[in-house]
Amino acid sequence: MKFEKLDLNLLVALDALLTERNVSVAAERVHLSQSAMSGALNRLREFFKDELLINIGRRMVLTPRAESLAEPVAEMLLQVKTMITTPPEFDPTTSDRRFSVIASDYVADVLLAGALRHIHAVAPGVSIEMLLPDDTLTERLERGEIDLLINLEPYLAPFHPREVLFEDDFVLVAWAENDLVGDAVSFDQFFELTHVAVQHGRNRHPAFEQWFLERFGRTRRVEVFSPSFSLVPQLVLGTRRIATMHRRHAEHYARFLPLRLLSSPLDIPMVREMVQWHKFKRRDPGVQWLQRTLRDHAATLSQPAPAASMGKG
DNA sequence: GCTAAGTAAAGGGTGGGAGC
DNA sequence: GCTCCCACCCTTTACTTAGC
Numbered sequence: 001m002k003f004e005k006l007d008l009n010l011l012v013a014l015d016a017l018l019t020e021r022n023v024s025v026a027a028e029r030v031h032l033s034q035s036a037m038s039g040a041l042n043r044l045r046e047f048f049k050d051e052l053l054i055n056i057g058r059r060m061v062l063t064p065r066a067e068s069l070a071e072p073v074a075e076m077l078l079q080v081k082t083m084i085t086t087p088p089e090f091d092p093t094t095s096d097r098r099f100s101v102i103a104s105d106y107v108a109d110v111l112l113a114g115a116l117r118h119i120h121a122v123a124p125g126v127s128i129e130m131l132l133p134d135d136t137l138t139e140r141l142e143r144g145e146i147d148l149l150i151n152l153e154p155y156l157a158p159f160h161p162r163e164v165l166f167e168d169d170f171v172l173v174a175w176a177e178n179d180l181v182g183d184a185v186s187f188d189q190f191f192e193l194t195h196v197a198v199q200h201g202r203n204r205h206p207a208f209e210q211w212f213l214e215r216f217g218r219t220r221r222v223e224v225f226s227p228s229f230s231l232v233p234q235l236v237l238g239t240r241r242i243a244t245m246h247r248r249h250a251e252h253y254a255r256f257l258p259l260r261l262l263s264s265p266l267d268i269p270m271v272r273e274m275v276q277w278h279k280f281k282r283r284d285p286g287v288q289w290l291q292r293t294l295r296d297h298a299a300t301l302s303q304p305a306p307a308a309s310m311g312k313g
Numbered sequence: 314g315c316t317a318a319g320t321a322a323a324g325g326g327t328g329g330g331a332g333c
Numbered sequence: 334g335c336t337c338c339c340a341c342c343c344t345t346t347a348c349t350t351a352g353c
Contacts, residue, residue: 024343060343
């Protein structure tokens with residue numbers, strides 16, 4: 001059977017070829033032999049009257065025609081995949097579905113840990129695969145590989161639905177016995193003290209608050225770069241370092257670690273943690289249930305306290 | 314029986330490394 | 334810098350299989 005003289009199965013091969021730019025790897029991806037994929041490429045070349053992929057040395061490069069086909073073909077296949085794999089109904093009490101969620105360890109601590117307790121109570125068969133953000137998170141959302149992405153607004157993918165989960169502000173955190181820090185830290189003292197900062201991903205993207213500081217033209221004396229938010233309190237304990245942490249996260253750790261929380265001398269704006277899902281999943285009742293559940297749980301979180309008068313130790 | 318699409322195997326182009 | 338060898342990758346060919 002053909003559609004407009006094209007065997008639609010060839011679009012699956014085309015998508016793999018355009019993504020991988022390698023006949024052998026594309027063949028492996030769609031479970032064909034390498035020569036079968038080469039044959040499929042020939043039929044595609046014949047249909048589109050274009051070379052599509054050109055051999056330059058050992059590399060295959062896309063023609064302009066192939067470049068123009070890559071995105072619409074990938075999007076169309078994702079739409080088809082969503083259509084045929086999404087169950088028409090979702091019953092949390094009986095579902096054994098597995099959801100994948102990208103969120104930082106900070107969001108995991110302040111939101112997901114509690115939300116997952118609730119989810120397990122109402123949906124005992126449901127499982128959640130939690131993934132940490134990396135440099136590929138928007139690509140993974142675009143490819144439909146994840147169900148929900150939780151991140152700050154600047155790091156979300158464009159053109160997909162999103163919703164605010166909760167807001168947070170920042171506080172300074174010091175070891176309770178840090179003798180360099182009193183009840184408050186002045187603006188100048190902030191830049192004199194040594195810091196623990198968070199950097200994510202292979203390209204070493206700085207965390208939001210450091211990005212903000214760089215906008216001010218001042219840099220901190222960062223003594224330790226932490227790959228995660230959760231490691232920050234451990235890197236402050238027993239030292240004279242301070243760290244700038246999300247308030248909810250800092251309060252979470254101060255419950256069981258000897259930490260002192262202080263107001264930041266910098267007027268750092270609040271951040272908004274948002275949840276995002278692929279536009280093709282807006283009709284997925286399971287994803288919408290999970291998104292609503294997280295939103296409802298986020299609404300039960302206490303609002304951040306006013307930024308003054310902490311000095312907890 | 315015909316046709317299309319698959320596999321296995323052979324052939325050929327290219328790039329990188331080793332040796333001189 | 335040149336040559337040789339080898340690995341990698343794509344194309345082609347011969348044959349097989351499945352659907353009509």
